[in-house]
Each structure stands twice: as C-alpha cells, then as structure tokens.
Amino acid sequence: MTVDRVAELQRWQDAGALWRVVARTEQTVTVALLRCDGGEEVDRFTSADPQLLAFIGERLSSQD
Incomplete structure (x- = not known):
C-alpha cells in the first residue's frame, strides 16, 4: 500500500499540528x-517520494 x-x-498542517525535517539526503527526507x-x-x-521532496523543498518545518 502506498x-x-x-x-x-x-x-x-490543516489540523494545526507541526512537522519538522529531522534528516535529509539528496534522495530521502x-x-x-x-x-x-x-x-x-x-x-x-x-x-524518497519525489512529490514529497518537491512539496518540502528546502523547508525545515511546516513553519517555514
């Protein structure tokens, strides 16, 4: 299941909660x-989902 x-x-985010990037490589987050x-x-x-990597971009958290 994907x-x-x-x-x-x-x-x-819509629920008001936060997320934070804790590790990043060129292929994964x-x-x-x-x-x-x-x-x-x-x-x-x-x-390693390309759509997720694009969505996060260079951000460090949902507050960026």
Missing part, C-alpha cells in the same frame, strides 16, 4: 510529526 505523504502533511504545541513527537517517517 501512502500519500504530501496529503498526510497537508492534513497534519525524514520528517517528524509533532503535536500542535510543537512539542512531543507523535510519529516519524522517511520517504
């Missing part, structure tokens, strides 16, 4: 999903 990580991050207050990490994933 997960649409772009849609997941958009839903996460690792993203931490954080609670709405920007505190506790709820989940984390690594992806």
